[in-house]
Amino acid sequence: MTSGGGKRVLELNGIVKDYASEAGTFRALDGVDVAVDQGEFLSIMGPSGSGKSTLMNIIGCLDSATEGAYRFDGVDISAYDEKALAKLRNDSIGFVFQQFNLLPRLSSRANVALPLVYSGVSLKDRNARADELLALVGLEGKELSRPSQLSGGQQQRVAVARALANNPRLLLADEPTGALDTKTGAEVLALFRDLNAARGVTAVIVTHDPGVAAATNRVVRIQDGRITYDGPPTEQALAGVGHAYDPA
Amino acid sequence: MLAEAWSALVANRLRSILTMLGMIIGVAAVILMLAIGSGVQVYIEKQISSLGSNLLIISSGAARTGGGFAQGIGTAPTLTLDDAEAIARLPTVVAAAPQSGFGAQVTAGPTNWLTQVSTSTPSWFQVQDWYPDEGRAFTEMEDRQAARVAVIGRTVADELFGANDPLGQQIRVRGVTFTVIGILPKRGQGIGGSNRDDTIVLPLNSAQRLVQGGGAFRRSVRTISVSVATPEAMAPTEEAISQLLRRRHQLAPAAPDDFSITNITAVGETFAETTGAISLLLGAIGGISLVVGGIGIMNIMLVSVTERTREIGIRMAIGASRGAIRLQFLLEALMLSLAGCLIGVMLGTGLAVIAGKFLPFVTVITPASVIISFAISAGIGIFFGWWPANRAAKLSPIEALRS
Numbered sequence: 001m002t003s004g005g006g007k008r009v010l011e012l013n014g015i016v017k018d019y020a021s022e023a024g025t026f027r028a029l030d031g032v033d034v035a036v037d038q039g040e041f042l043s044i045m046g047p048s049g050s051g052k053s054t055l056m057n058i059i060g061c062l063d064s065a066t067e068g069a070y071r072f073d074g075v076d077i078s079a080y081d082e083k084a085l086a087k088l089r090n091d092s093i094g095f096v097f098q099q100f101n102l103l104p105r106l107s108s109r110a111n112v113a114l115p116l117v118y119s120g121v122s123l124k125d126r127n128a129r130a131d132e133l134l135a136l137v138g139l140e141g142k143e144l145s146r147p148s149q150l151s152g153g154q155q156q157r158v159a160v161a162r163a164l165a166n167n168p169r170l171l172l173a174d175e176p177t178g179a180l181d182t183k184t185g186a187e188v189l190a191l192f193r194d195l196n197a198a199r200g201v202t203a204v205i206v207t208h209d210p211g212v213a214a215a216t217n218r219v220v221r222i223q224d225g226r227i228t229y230d231g232p233p234t235e236q237a238l239a240g241v242g243h244a245y246d247p248a
Numbered sequence: 249m250l251a252e253a254w255s256a257l258v259a260n261r262l263r264s265i266l267t268m269l270g271m272i273i274g275v276a277a278v279i280l281m282l283a284i285g286s287g288v289q290v291y292i293e294k295q296i297s298s299l300g301s302n303l304l305i306i307s308s309g310a311a312r313t314g315g316g317f318a319q320g321i322g323t324a325p326t327l328t329l330d331d332a333e334a335i336a337r338l339p340t341v342v343a344a345a346p347q348s349g350f351g352a353q354v355t356a357g358p359t360n361w362l363t364q365v366s367t368s369t370p371s372w373f374q375v376q377d378w379y380p381d382e383g384r385a386f387t388e389m390e391d392r393q394a395a396r397v398a399v400i401g402r403t404v405a406d407e408l409f410g411a412n413d414p415l416g417q418q419i420r421v422r423g424v425t426f427t428v429i430g431i432l433p434k435r436g437q438g439i440g441g442s443n444r445d446d447t448i449v450l451p452l453n454s455a456q457r458l459v460q461g462g463g464a465f466r467r468s469v470r471t472i473s474v475s476v477a478t479p480e481a482m483a484p485t486e487e488a489i490s491q492l493l494r495r496r497h498q499l500a501p502a503a504p505d506d507f508s509i510t511n512i513t514a515v516g517e518t519f520a521e522t523t524g525a526i527s528l529l530l531g532a533i534g535g536i537s538l539v540v541g542g543i544g545i546m547n548i549m550l551v552s553v554t555e556r557t558r559e560i561g562i563r564m565a566i567g568a569s570r571g572a573i574r575l576q577f578l579l580e581a582l583m584l585s586l587a588g589c590l591i592g593v594m595l596g597t598g599l600a601v602i603a604g605k606f607l608p609f610v611t612v613i614t615p616a617s618v619i620i621s622f623a624i625s626a627g628i629g630i631f632f633g634w635w636p637a638n639r640a641a642k643l644s645p646i647e648a649l650r651s
């Protein structure tokens with residue numbers, strides 16, 4: 001089931017991900033079906049090692065699935081080559097990581113402008129856009145600071161601003177508040193909610209925090225590589241008890 | 249993109265400079281060698297033209313092994329004025345100047361100066377292509393009449409007369425007084441490093457008749473300088489002179505020559521070839537250094553790729569294609585090699601200027617050598633940067649991010 005009912009942004013069918021190791025292959029995702037519509041704010045929950053990051057990386061086109069179909073904006077991207085995937089990541093997907101992943105040598109402005117470098121925007125326009133986004137995430141005056149000169153919460157805001165640089169169709173965040181304290185975590189979460197509510201950004205975030213998931217419109221629970229719940233953030237869903245997922 | 253590559257290099261300033269060292273040394277060596285090489289070239293060309301072009305020098309005595317100038321002291325002169333006249337009549341010969349010489353203390357008033365006295369006919373000026381720029385050369389008439397006239401080189405003029413005008417002044421050579429009628433323009437150093445301007449030219453007859461020891465053997469001369477019409481005629485003329493002199497000296501077919509013929513242009517060419525070979529060798533050392541520098545760049549770029557795997561992952565995650573990553577690392581390698589080249593060119597230029605102060609000739613830095621250095625450096629940057637750049641580009645985004 002979906003909320004919102006806008007245009008379908010992504011649709012995964014029967015996604016399987018196997019990791020090969022000396023001990024044999026390990027199935028991290030075992031037949032995942034999920035669809036996300038435009039304007040949705042979705043959280044993915046599940047125990048550690050359940051396959052949340054694996055799923056996010058496949059959704060973000062950083063990794064490819066072993067089996068299954070992936071349609072982005074209605075287009076099957078399994079045949080995309082490396083260049084087309086890079087373009088998709090650049091144009092249509094914004095990724096926020098738990099560890100921020102800013103480039104330490106670059107200023108906030110340059111970090112935010114980096115995706116625009118790869119989409120061929122001029123330096124002047126890049127800087128203007130970066131400053132605009134930094135203002136949006138509440139970091140006016142920090143344009144020239146390096147990541148090392150910013151707090152964790154501020155660094156994550158820079159990362160969010162960077163993810164938004166190209167006005168992506170989809171914003172992905174893998175435990176964006178995981179490395180932050182409760183208060184700054186809440187601020188970053190509020191930023192996501194604002195972006196979703198006020199600007200209609202479609203967002204998917206992975207979280208361990210029921211408080212974070214409660215702020216979203218829809219919760220997907222994963223256990224051992226399978227979806228066990230997909231629905232509104234009810235108390236039981238957030239607690240992770242009962243509610244065996246029934247796809248019917 | 250360029251600014252990014254630059255900032256990556258600046259962030260690792262010391263390492264970048266150490267990496268460039270190989271390039272710097274290589275380029276400096278190449279620039280220096282090419283500067284010396286072209287300096288030698290220019291020098292030789294000047295030498296050859298200063299000796300007079302298409303010049304054959306015939307010396308008394310048999311040729312020494314190895315060729316070169318074989319006019320040994322103590323060699324009994326076998327050449328005569330008549331030989332010179334006979335040679336001058338050969339069709340391809342423009343002029344033939346018989347010449348003897350001796351060292352002498354020359355005095356003018358209170359000052360004196362030890363110099364080299366050449367005695368010859370007026371043809372000397374033509375053969376040497378060296379005419380007085382002040383005053384005049386002596387004439388056939390003056391030579392025949394053994395006139396007491398002298399033409400002096402610039403150094404002699406300066407040493408004996410200083411700021412005064414030497415023309416019309418008297419000089420004494422071995423007790424005989426001569427009047428200075430001409431001063432030769434400056435020519436600089438000869439091939440052996442001797443000062444060509446430290447000379448006096450007297451008419452052959454005057455010296456032989458008047459000056460004690462000016463000509464022990466009447467009508468005999470030590471050398472005959474021959475000016476040949478064209479470069480192509482050099483070899484046939486040499487052969488013709490050889491046959492002519494053997495006939496005139498009545499040498500039996502089995503007897504060795506009692507004279508030797510030196511082709512000045514050929515000597516200069518040999519010298520140029522030798523120095524050319526030496527600078528080629530040094531240039532090769534510079535080239536090897538460039539390759540070693542290139543390998544240094546490759547090494548550092550490989551380290552850089554490993555160190556910056558995470559950065560590569562981040563860039564890929566936000567939309568950098570493999571091509572963009574490859575370009576970034578290639579640009580960094582290229583920038584390293586070009587910056588090294590720039591410093592190398594400056595260092596090489598500085599060294600060439602310093603070397604020019606110690607060498608008997610001016611070093612010449614040609615634009616071509618600078619352009620060649622940059623082209624080679626760019627080639628090396630791309631060649632040795634390609635592999636590390638490709639390695640960076642081949643990383644998968646997710647694996648790079650996980651590092």
Ligand SMILES: Nc1ncnc2c1ncn2[C@@H]1O[C@H](COP(=O)(O)OP(=O)(O)OP(=O)(O)O)[C@@H](O)[C@H]1O
Pocket residue numbers: 019020021026028046047048049050051052053054055
């Ligand atoms: N590169 C890999 N090679 C082998 N196994 C892997 C690899 N990446 C993940 N796995 C395995 O796949 C499973 C799912 O991993 P994943 O990172 O998706 O978990 P997660 O739900 O994100 O956990 P966490 O909440 O701790 O971040 C884990 O058991 C993990 O050990």
Ligand SMILES: [Mg+2]
Pocket residue numbers: 052053054174
């Ligand atoms: Mg995870």
